[in-house]
Every structure is written in C-alpha cells, then in structure tokens.
Amino acid sequence: MSSLKNKINEFREKLTVVLEKVGLLTKVQRLLICMVTFAVIGGAYYYFILMPRQDEYTKVQKIYKTQVDMLATYKKRAEEISIYEKKMAETQASFNEAMKALPDKKEIPSLLTGVSMAGSNAGLSFLLFQPEKEINKEFYSEIPVSIKVAGRYHQIADFFFQVLQLNRIVNINDVDVKSKQGGESLEMSCKAVTYMFLEKQALPAEKGQKPKQQIKKT
Structure with missing residues (x-):
C-alpha cells in the first residue's frame, strides 16, 4: 500500500515539474x-x-x-x-x-384421288394422270403427278381452286395451256406436286454409305 502511494507521489512530482516547465514556455x-x-x-x-x-x-x-x-x-x-x-x-x-399439311404415306392414294376428283368436278376431261417417281429431299419427299386435261378456261380455273381447298399441300407447277383447233376448248398440262414428311428410318442413305449387314442369331 505504501509503495503505491510512493509511486503516486512520484508521478505527481514529475507532472508538477512538467507543468512548471510548460508554464515557462x-x-x-x-x-x-x-x-x-x-x-x-x-x-x-x-x-x-x-x-x-x-x-x-x-x-x-x-x-x-x-x-x-x-x-x-x-x-x-x-x-x-x-x-x-x-x-x-x-x-x-x-x-x-x-x-x-404434309400427308403421310397412307394418305397419298386418297390425296391423288382428291386431285383427280377436283378435275372431274370442275368438268375437265383427263387425258393423262400419271404419278411419277418420288424425289427424296433432306427431310421430305416430293411426289409429282403429270396431268393433262381438256376443258374450258373457267373449268381449269375451278380445278386450280378446288386443289387449293384440299387439306394437304398440293402445288401446281409447269402449267402449259394450249387452245385446241376448231373450238373454245383448251388443253392444259401441268405437274401436281405434293410432299410427304420422311421419318428418320425412311431418310435417304448418304452417298457412298453401305447398309449395315445384320447378323442372324443362331
């Protein structure tokens, strides 16, 4: 206890000295x-x-x-x-x-029948109705039909209109109209083209690619 008091007294003395010195400044x-x-x-x-x-x-x-x-x-x-x-x-x-709008394979015959009936309903006389070989594209195939009919102008126009009303896509290409001698009748040739979507297994094989041989199990 006495040592603590001594330290406090020493601090006070030093502080007093410092303050006195500061006071002289x-x-x-x-x-x-x-x-x-x-x-x-x-x-x-x-x-x-x-x-x-x-x-x-x-x-x-x-x-x-x-x-x-x-x-x-x-x-x-x-x-x-x-x-x-x-x-x-x-x-x-x-x-x-x-x-x-693309027919599948099962619908092709009925669609071709629909095209033929459109011409008959329009009053045209068919001189040629010949389906041709399918043309395979990337993911679909074209199915062309060569057509030659005889009739009047308005009947041909009616035929085109009825084809447009079919529930599947049918394009009429390569239209050629000629007038027949000695009358008002016309002769029209064209190519009706419909399209069929190809399934993966029906897609054409790549060029140079040979089909894989199946190994029969014994």
Whole structure:
C-alpha cells in the first residue's frame, strides 16, 4: 500500500515539474507542442486505424462492383435465353403446323384421288394422270403427278381452286395451256406436286454409305 502511494507521489512530482516547465514556455511554443501532439495522434490514428479500414472498404467496393457486373451479365443472358426459347417454341409450333399439311404415306392414294376428283368436278376431261417417281429431299419427299386435261378456261380455273381447298399441300407447277383447233376448248398440262414428311428410318442413305449387314442369331 505504501509503495503505491510512493509511486503516486512520484508521478505527481514529475507532472508538477512538467507543468512548471510548460508554464515557462511562450504561447507560440505551447501552440507548437499542441500541434505536434495532435499531428502525432492524428497520424497514428490514420496509419493504424483509418488506413486499414479504408483499404478494406476499397476491397469491398471492388467485390461489390464485380458482383453487380456479374448480375447484369446473368440478367442479360437470362433475357437472351428467354427470347431464344420463345423463338424456338414459335418455330416448333410453325413446324408442327406445317407438318399437319404434309400427308403421310397412307394418305397419298386418297390425296391423288382428291386431285383427280377436283378435275372431274370442275368438268375437265383427263387425258393423262400419271404419278411419277418420288424425289427424296433432306427431310421430305416430293411426289409429282403429270396431268393433262381438256376443258374450258373457267373449268381449269375451278380445278386450280378446288386443289387449293384440299387439306394437304398440293402445288401446281409447269402449267402449259394450249387452245385446241376448231373450238373454245383448251388443253392444259401441268405437274401436281405434293410432299410427304420422311421419318428418320425412311431418310435417304448418304452417298457412298453401305447398309449395315445384320447378323442372324443362331
């Protein structure tokens, strides 16, 4: 207990000496000491406390900016994917709708019959109705039919109109109309072309590709 009192007394004596010395200084000297003291304290605060926090704040800002840029990129990609999916859905719907207009193999005979009946209903006389060999394309095949008929102009126009009303795609190509001598009758030749969607197994083999031989099990 006595040692503590001694230390306190020593501190008071030293403080008294310092204060007496400070009291002997001029105002300018005191002001300079205060400024130096504040500068040292301020420098220590900036170097040991403020500067580390400022560096950490700068790092956090950079990370935040990076995250914001990444989020903007992801949003843009999400919008592009959404637009792409919408276009794909529209394309698929259009493709499905187009496929409905293409006859399958079972419908070809009835479709050709429909074309023939369209000519008969229009009052035309058939001189030729000859289905030709299928022409295979990438994913569909063309089925052409050579047609030659005789009749009047309005009957030919009616035939074309009835063909357009069929529930499957039939194009009329290579139309050639000639007038017959000695009358108002016309002779028209054309090629009616319908299309059939090819299933994967029915697609034409690539050039130079030989069919695989099947090995029979014994």
